[in-house]
Amino acid sequence: MPNTRLWRTSLLPLLLLTLLLTGACATNPVSGEQDIVFMSEEQELALGRQTHAEIIDAFGEYDDPELQRYVNDIGKRLAAQSHRPELIYRFTVLDSADINAFALPGGYIYITRGLLAYLNSEAEMAAVLGHEIGHVTARHSVQQYSAAQMANIGATLTAIFVPGMNNQAAGSLMNIAGTAILRGYGREHELQADRLGAEYMAQSGYDPEKILDVLGVLKDQQVYAQKIAEREGREPQTYHGLFATHPDNDTRLQEIVGTARTLRTPGEPLIGRDAFLELIDGLVYGDSEKDGIVRDSSLYHADLGFALDFPAGWRIDNQPSQVIATAPDGGALLVLSAQDLNKRTSPGDYLRKNLGSGSTSAAEDLTINGLPAHTLRTSVRTQWGQRPARYTTLFFRDKAYTLIGISRDADAVGAHDDAFLPAMRSFRELDADERQLAQELRLRIVAANDRDYAELAAESPLAYYAEEQLRLLNGDYPDARPAPEQRLKIVE
Structure with a gap:
């Protein structure tokens, strides 16, 4: 549900920068070769500063703060081994x-709490941070911007800085210049970022093999997300660094990791499973209260003070600027x-x-739990074409809430009115008991104690696919069983 910070007349200031630059050659910090680029390092750093605030x-x-310091410390350890150690990196x-x-240009690197929940050690986190440092050191965003300019695409820089981030804020960023033509970096740049990340990990005392482990975890997440999305008739969200081949079978990725192993410092490699799990014990999982x-x-x-019931059995996707509920067969949506x-x-x-203009029908004033409202039927353009829709607007406090019901079948909107x-x-309005339900879920670290995932799922507050989600959180998807005394992540 929308973050109140985003519910303003303008969600984000426009970041469209008019860069009237001529092509120039610059030495790539990683390859040492000359790249044709349209942005100086000073402009790269300035853009990173500006976009970071957004x-x-x-x-x-x-x-x-403790988790933020931990991530920043690990990131800086890796960045010190990078090809651009003179940059001041922020994680x-x-x-x-x-x-x-x-990653943004200039050393601004981000990891979501959503991704941290699925990692299982400090070394796996280092693999993610090292990969993003690789994008910065190789100036991939600058290269892609320059390629877009040379092709006269006119793509906005921001469209390539947040690849795959599936929410309204990122959508606003990526739509500034229209269609986001360059989303993600492509296989060559992603493999180069993996190679650089593996090198930085090895030189920092981590086992670069953990790159394969974390990509395996994320690949499992991708398989799961695709299965659920197909079942619900929507597009899945996946991490931008993944490709079709599983990391265990990716020859080029295996070669990259093998080469990086030769750079590893003497002694036992750092794994840091216990330290990592202790720091994410209590991590917010899923929706946040805001x-x-x-x-x-x-x-x-809780922040906005209301509750609403969607149809039983519908899949609910709670995004920062809207909530989308999907019928079990994918035949209808509520937004x-x-x-x-x-x-x-x-x-x-x-x-x-x-x-605006357009035909309407079945218009009616309503009073809903003492609140003024209005409903009507009209049509809306969707991915399935023009479809009839039910619009209902209600005033509560200082906001107008609008619920749009859309049927995939052009003739079925009436049939879905019952939902x-x-x-x-x-x-x-939330009552006192419901305010307790408005509290967020958190990860907890527990011993398995001979329990399997089916037992843990039965005790879990997770509303959807609880067993699959717990397996994914612990790297045991699709069917591995936890060891008796294994430390597991559960959700409470």
Whole structure:
């Protein structure tokens, strides 16, 4: 559910930079070869500074100073071995449930709490940070910007800085110049980042083999996400550094890791499983309180003070700027969003003004739990083409909440009204008991004690695919059994 920081008239200042530059050659810090680039190092650093502020404003830093220091210390240890050690690197844990990490020009590197939850050691975290440092040291973002300019694409720089981040803030960043043509870095750049990350890990005392481990964990997550997305008729979100081949079978990746092993410092390699698990014990998992909490089929938002019930059995995707509920067969969607109210008006006038021109029908004023509302039918353009839709707007406190019901079948909107209207009619102010339900879930580290994942799932508050999620969290997907005294991540 929307972060109140993002619910402003403008989510983010426009970052579209008009760079009227002529092509120039620069020595690549990694290869030593001449690259044709359209951005000086000074401009690269300035862009990183400016965009960093926007990233923090959009996602927020995760509120755990000890964890932030830990990640920053590990990152700086790796960066000291890099090809650009003169840069001042900054490593930030973002308060996002997305499974992602990315880098801005100039040494600004981010990892989400969502990704940290699926890692199982300090060395695995070092693999992710080393990979992102590799993108910075090889100036991949600058190279892609220059390639886009040479092709006269006119793509915005920001479109390539946040590859794969699937939420409204990143969507705003990537849509500044229209279609994001360059999302992700491509196999050659990703492999180079893996090679550089493996080198930095080995020289910092870590086993570069952990790159394969973490990519294996993320590949399992990708397989799971694709399976669920296919079942629900939507596109999956995956980490931008993954390719079709599993890391265990990727010859080039295996060669990269093998070469890096020769650079490893003497002695036992650093793994840091226990230290890492101790620091993520208590990590927020899934929705944060500022975005609202989904439990079963209901949304509870403590900051905004409301609750709403979606249809039972529908899949709920709680994003920073909207909530999307999908019918089990993928045949219908409900989309909840909100906007600040700035003028005194009625829900009906507000809704008609925001819809603009277009035919409407079945318009009706409503009172929902004492709150003014209005509902009507119209049509909306979707990925399936033009489809009929049910719009319902309700005023609560200083915001207008709009719930849009859309059917994939152009003739079935009436059939879905039995799901669309009751959802909005359930909108209500949180009571004292519901405020308890608006508290976020957290990871806890426990001993397996001979329990299997089916037993742990039965005790879990996770609403969807609890056994699969617990296996993924612990690197045991799809069917491994935990050792009797293995330290496991569970969700409470």
